[in-house]
Amino acid sequence: MRNQGKGNFDYDVFKAMYDADPRIKELVINFDQEKIEFKQSEVDDVTGAAADGAAATAADANSVTNMAKSATDVGAKL
Secondary structure: OOHOOOOOOOHHHHHHHHHHOHHHHEEEEEOOOOEEEEEEOOOOOOOHHHHHHHHHHHHHHHHHHHHHHHHHOOHHOO
């Protein structure tokens, strides 16, 4: 931000803005003294138990897909 020529953000200024404005919280995953990590997609919001649930859902979807393939597999007899 220093090189842009339009003001200066430091950690304390950004932290105050982050704490005060929920819109910024929606855009940022993590930040520290050196960097700010922005969300790249909605998947960035998935953490912990929610991520485990998503993995279980994917496994369930694979099971359903496999069952559907088995149910429609009529073999080479046709």
